[in-house]
Amino acid sequence: MTLQELLTKNRERVVEKWRQGIIDTYPVDGRGFLRQQDDRFANPIGYVVREETDRLFGCLVNDTDPEATRSSLDKLIRIRAVQDFLPSEAVSFVLLLKPIIRELLAEEIETHALHDELQTTEDAIDGMQLMALDCYTLCRDRISEIKVNDARRSTAKLIERLNARLAEGSTGNSCNNADKDNDR
Amino acid sequence: MAEDVKKPEELIQIDYGPPKRSWMDPTVKFERGSYNYAAVKDNQEYLSLPFPRKWQPYEDDWQLPDGWEEIIFKGFKERLEKYRSLRIFMDICVRCGACADKCHFFIGSGDPKNMPVLRAELLRSVYRNDFTTAGKVLGKFAGGRKLTVGVLKEWFYYFYQCTECRRCSVFCPYGIDTAEITMMARELMNLIGISIEWIGTPVANCFRTGNHLGIQPHGFKDSIDFAVDELEELTGVRVEAPINKKGAEILFVAPSADYFASPHYYTLLGYLQLFHEIGLDYTWSSYASEGGNFGLFHSAEMMKRLNSKIYMEAKRLGVKWIIGGECGHMWRVVHQYMDTLNGPADFLEEPVSPFTGTRFENTRATKMVHISEFTADLIHHNKLKLDPSRNDHWRVTYHDSCNPVRAMGLLEEPRYVINSVCNNFHEMPENTIREQTFCCGSGAGLGTDENFEMRMRGGLPRANAVQYVHDKHDVNILLCMCAIDKATLPPLLEYWVPGVEVGGVHEMVGNALIMKGQHDRPTDLRGTPYEQDGKEGDDNV
Ligand code: SF4
Numbered sequence: 001m002t003l004q005e006l007l008t009k010n011r012e013r014v015v016e017k018w019r020q021g022i023i024d025t026y027p028v029d030g031r032g033f034l035r036q037q038d039d040r041f042a043n044p045i046g047y048v049v050r051e052e053t054d055r056l057f058g059c060l061v062n063d064t065d066p067e068a069t070r071s072s073l074d075k076l077i078r079i080r081a082v083q084d085f086l087p088s089e090a091v092s093f094v095l096l097l098k099p100i101i102r103e104l105l106a107e108e109i110e111t112h113a114l115h116d117e118l119q120t121t122e123d124a125i126d127g128m129q130l131m132a133l134d135c136y137t138l139c140r141d142r143i144s145e146i147k148v149n150d151a152r153r154s155t156a157k158l159i160e161r162l163n164a165r166l167a168e169g170s171t172g173n174s175c176n177n178a179d180k181d182n183d184r
Numbered sequence: 185m186a187e188d189v190k191k192p193e194e195l196i197q198i199d200y201g202p203p204k205r206s207w208m209d210p211t212v213k214f215e216r217g218s219y220n221y222a223a224v225k226d227n228q229e230y231l232s233l234p235f236p237r238k239w240q241p242y243e244d245d246w247q248l249p250d251g252w253e254e255i256i257f258k259g260f261k262e263r264l265e266k267y268r269s270l271r272i273f274m275d276i277c278v279r280c281g282a283c284a285d286k287c288h289f290f291i292g293s294g295d296p297k298n299m300p301v302l303r304a305e306l307l308r309s310v311y312r313n314d315f316t317t318a319g320k321v322l323g324k325f326a327g328g329r330k331l332t333v334g335v336l337k338e339w340f341y342y343f344y345q346c347t348e349c350r351r352c353s354v355f356c357p358y359g360i361d362t363a364e365i366t367m368m369a370r371e372l373m374n375l376i377g378i379s380i381e382w383i384g385t386p387v388a389n390c391f392r393t394g395n396h397l398g399i400q401p402h403g404f405k406d407s408i409d410f411a412v413d414e415l416e417e418l419t420g421v422r423v424e425a426p427i428n429k430k431g432a433e434i435l436f437v438a439p440s441a442d443y444f445a446s447p448h449y450y451t452l453l454g455y456l457q458l459f460h461e462i463g464l465d466y467t468w469s470s471y472a473s474e475g476g477n478f479g480l481f482h483s484a485e486m487m488k489r490l491n492s493k494i495y496m497e498a499k500r501l502g503v504k505w506i507i508g509g510e511c512g513h514m515w516r517v518v519h520q521y522m523d524t525l526n527g528p529a530d531f532l533e534e535p536v537s538p539f540t541g542t543r544f545e546n547t548r549a550t551k552m553v554h555i556s557e558f559t560a561d562l563i564h565h566n567k568l569k570l571d572p573s574r575n576d577h578w579r580v581t582y583h584d585s586c587n588p589v590r591a592m593g594l595l596e597e598p599r600y601v602i603n604s605v606c607n608n609f610h611e612m613p614e615n616t617i618r619e620q621t622f623c624c625g626s627g628a629g630l631g632t633d634e635n636f637e638m639r640m641r642g643g644l645p646r647a648n649a650v651q652y653v654h655d656k657h658d659v660n661i662l663l664c665m666c667a668i669d670k671a672t673l674p675p676l677l678e679y680w681v682p683g684v685e686v687g688g689v690h691e692m693v694g695n696a697l698i699m700k701g702q703h704d705r706p707t708d709l710r711g712t713p714y715e716q717d718g719k720e721g722d723d724n725v
């Protein structure tokens with residue numbers, strides 16, 4: 001038996017344990033809801049965790065197109081990047097897969113002497129972890145960009161008008177009360 | 185963050201452990217992105233509010249006035265006597281949990297204290313301790329908590345993480361309105377000088393010049409004139425937009441962002457086109473130059489003060505009745521509180537559409553008609569010439585803004601209007617629209633920069649439903665009828681669902697409206713050119 005076969009056979013168990021680990025990064029009284037409410041619109045976090053962990057696991061086992069891995073990671077991390085997590089806490093759920101696989105499948109790995117393959121899979125998990133870090137950084141960069149755009153939009157027409165009046169050569173004094181930096 | 189530096193091996197330890205603390209433990213951390221800055225001293229002074237001072241939530245010492253506990257205790261007592269609803273809300277919750285998972289802040293954060301029942305419990309635990317016999321005797325064992333600085337900080341944190349959207353109350357079998365509990369908690373905090381900047385400043389500005397940016401009358405006129413000029417370029421039609429015209433039949437009040445922010449502005453153009461086309465005898469007011477009632481987020485007193493300027497202006501200008509624009513909380517105040525606060529508006533007439541003869545009986549008390557009711561009625565009576573294909577470049581969905589839908593039941597009118605002016609309208613899933621609509625996550629004063637991460641969490645359920653129709657139907661614009669939505673949904677969607685714009689219902693009306701004497705109108709109201717065959721290129725999406 002190869003490790004790929006072993007992982008495929010145990011997909012449900014491993015992924016379920018992984019999901020649980022991710023849900024357990026949230027405060028205890030909210031976990032039941034995140035785990036159990038299966039309406040995707042009533043519980044978007046739970047839905048994304050459910051769907052994307054399975055997809056990511058599939059990517060890992062079947063060595064699929066990295067774009068698929070990136071897209072699943074992005075969905076998970078986009079959420080975690082705006083929640084109360086330190087950067088390390090936001091992305092480290094990927095590494096959680098390693099002890100889960102080792103614990104759950106210890107016996108079979110031993111029996112079938114799959115240590116080398118396990119090493120390769122763990123390297124792939126490390127790669128995924130790095131990709132997660134990229135996703136996180138991109139999300140945070142995006143937030144900075146959005147904040148800049150947002151400030152612009154909030155007084156867009158005032159500024160446009162002011163500029164138009166300036167161009168006409170009349171400075172106009174109508175907007176002098178509306179240019180404080182906290183205006184939105 | 186810096187004080188929590190962990191060892192590398194600790195970083196990869198993910199915590200499976202039981203809760204570190206009970207919900208009764210009030211410690212909160214003011215993390216970046218999840219709270220609002222304190223109200224500015226000058227504005228507090230301007231509004232004659234108690235204990236104005238410089239402070240910030242993240243500071244240890246909030247410089248609370250001496251005897252602050254007593255002030256809150258008295259204020260609480262006074263309100264329990266004054267508002268029967270508050271006493272009932274404090275007493276009757278059976279903790280059935282029906283509301284628990286209905287708040288967008290809980291759904292988007294997983295933080296249990298954002299469950300409406302626990303949010304209310306923050307106030308209720310103090311109530312139990314101080315105002316019930318069991319609580320006085322048994323304290324903590326009866327679920328009572330003493331008001332401490334820690335509890336106060338927790339109030340501040342979580343009552344400014346409630347957008348007063350009232351989604352939870354739709355699900356409560358007893359009709360407990362957590363939004364009103366939040367309003368009371370904020371009132372109590374005001375008594376000791378605790379409020380936030382993005383409420384204090386807009387309220388002060390509205391009070392001084394009539395609108396939340398503090399734009400003065402000549403600036404207001406300039407803004408409207410500018411829109412008239414721009415509309416002429418876009419349509420070839422020069423409209424009239426009277427300001428402070430005494431004796432006009434109708435006063436029109438819109439949120440101020442409609443004339444200075446984007447994408448609100450396109451909705452303003454839509455109103456101007458519509459009123460011109462039907463020949464409405466109306467006026468703007470340079471003092472009632474803001475529909476949005478930021479007072480609602482502050483206290484009953486502020487809400488009353490700001491609402492009264494609309495009616496004072498109606499009286500001064502001698503109009504017969506009022507039309508209100510695409511605003512959110514203005515309508516909550518008008519529909520639910522105005523009559524008690526400033527009513528009766530008996531100097532006005534019961535609104536009757538001059539074009540269709542329709543009597544807006546639902547507005548008998550307030551004399552104020554929502555623009556979507558007014559427009560739907562015009563369309564229903566075939567009073568407008570519309571070409572919905574001029575919106576064919578938009579694949580539309582509609583966000584029910586919390587206040588019009590839950591505070592005044594405005595469900596069908598906007599849909600009727602949208603269906604009449606757009607050919608491609610796709611609803612979001614049922615449990616995310618109409619009465620169950622998900623909040624934008626930024627209402628009730630929370631739409632600030634410093635609170636950005638919290639807004640993204642709170643807006644996740646809304647964005648998630650938009651994502652669904654974006655994927656399924658290639659929806660490229662989210663329409664809404666609230667100025668806060670128009671300000672806060674664009675960044676929300678930029679983060680969660682890039683590629684979906686935000687617009688107003690009357691922007692779509694404006695695009696579709698055929699005006700007498702118009703030129704070919706080669707662009708839509710955003711200035712984006714239509715393609716030769718009448719459709720438009722994808723460059724604005
Ligand atoms: S934000 Fe809305 S759903 Fe949440 S507690 Fe406040 S009123 Fe209820």
Ligand code: SF4
Pocket residue numbers: 276277278279280281282283284300301355356357358359360
């Ligand atoms: S639904 Fe009503 S009664 Fe039930 S827990 Fe919530 S507030 Fe209490």
